[in-house]
Amino acid sequence: MDDDAPLDPRAGLAIVAAQQRRVRESSVDDRILFGVWGLAWLVGYGVQWWTATTSPTRTATGRGGLVFAAVAVAALVVTLLHVARATHGVAGTSRQVGMMYGWAWSVGFVGQGLIVAGVVRAGADAVVIAIVANGVACLVVGLLYMAGGALWQELSMYLIGAWMIVTAAAASLVDMPGGYLVMSLAGGGGMLVAAGLAALRRRRA
Template identity: 65%
Template sequence: MTVPPVPADDDAPLDPRAGLDIVAAQERRVRDSEVDERVLFGVWGAAWIVGYLVQWWSASGSPTGTTSGPAGGVFGLLMATAMVVTVVHLVRRSRGVRGTSRTVGAMYGWSWFLGFAAQSAIVAGVVNAGAPPRVVAVVANGVACLVVGLLYMAGGTLWRVGPFYALGVWLVVTGAAASVVGMPAGYLVMAGAGGGGMLLGAAVVAVRRRSHP
């Protein structure tokens, strides 16, 4: 006579080790879908410090107080690199997220490209209107700083990241201060306060993550 198998007990307690594995897997999934402020702060901070110092060095030796073509090219390449890193990072972090979160991440990533495309068009319009080189420099850098600052503020609001929003406020204030100072001194303001502020933000986030893993 065959003895029937004993049915599995659905109410049996879960193995504690298996439960911990499930919790750890969920935590890794959440971390992998979070925006890493260290990456974004770091790449933009480095790009701004190097880019604006190059522009300041070029403008300091110019009779018009503006940068040369090569210096502007270096700055543009650094900004483009930072934008690509930003978009790739945001798209990767939202790849495993479905629904509204993924859509928001993609829209926010493309906002960087659109913002700087609009900035370039505004600068081109100012040049075509016959503005002096110093005015063009103030507008170009002021609008760029405004775009980055507002996007950081938007990102901080979307993902409820306080340091993200605070850094955006700081960058908007930095852009305004650099515009008031004028060029070429404004380049130093943007390199020190803008780029330095971003790197400081990356360091603060790194310390917080280390103390609250």
């Protein structure tokens, strides 16, 4: 082909469309993040509430804790993989920001686990341990959502992060096992609603 020949308009439009698809595919999808964590909270806290209703301490039993841990780890893995995929092939500052954001999730939850272990070692009762474990975990998730919303200029992501923190604060003020139910319905349900609204917004776009 002659290098000086004018570009076919159809070929130019195809190039533009391909670049637009790449940008969309390389961005963090709030539908995925809202969806996986919404399910994790709805199921995990729902099971904890159900097991706590028959517990003498009014807190989740070992089975409830294991279920919640399993769904939380699954949601964390999906989050890390999605962020890694969204930033794959992106060079420079954007790639570094994505990697740092992904690692922040792991560091945050390791810190949360160690704080809970410290509270247990200090001799706190079951109710205090439950409130601290739930509150710190939700604070980590909420703040990381808000940070992600600021990084990628996703207002919905920022707002749902704030909603998580408010929900966790409200649940901490409710007598157990009611706090688990607040986390499940208001927290998990709110994130699933946000995932649905995000899907509708993207479909219209």
